[in-house]
Amino acid sequence: GAGVSQSPRYKVTKRGQDVALRCDPISGHVSLYWYRQALGQGPEFLTYFNYEAQQDKSGLPNDRFSAERPEGSISTLTIQRTEQRDSAMYRCASSSGSSYNSPLHFGNGTRLTVT
């Protein structure tokens, strides 16, 4: 079946612009995660949803970052007034959440470049 889909695959934007990154999780997966990954580093946790509820947003760097999942399926990560330091790979993952050991399934990510 289809895996986690992220769009766009690449995004180049100018400093100060807003961007919206989309994640379409595996159908039926109740849990959705956003991570950010710098080159040569492990994924850095940003936020987590259980159904439509944002359970943890402690990893969001500042108030320019926000995320939503209004219907418990597709999620959008929005970065307002982008800065060059926001340049990174943004990865979404979903899990079935149906059992205590549900693994994460990752998408291929969105590469964001802020010029």
Next chain:
Amino acid sequence: LAKTTQPISMDSYEGQEVNITCSHNNIATNDYITWYQQFPSQGPRFIIQGYKTKVTNEVASLFIPADRKSSTLSLPRVSLSDTAVYYCLVGAPTSGTYKYIFGTGTRLKVLA
């Protein structure tokens, strides 16, 4: 949250068995141990998961001692295509650990 510590890098030759050990001294009672593999330009991919003793699947084995303060991922007879970064994570929703934390991982390089 249980923190994990892994070697930063390892080299091996094709056909050898590779063992990567992860330390997680503060693992909680309900935490599971999960390993992911990541190739360049791809997202991490689930390899194996366990709670205690030994788990084996078609890709790898996972050894967990009785105290669960560490775990060892074993890759039998590695090939060049096993060159990747391997991450060890601990946590489980039932223990309240929804925030799965990735460390820097172990960069495995398989040489011909």
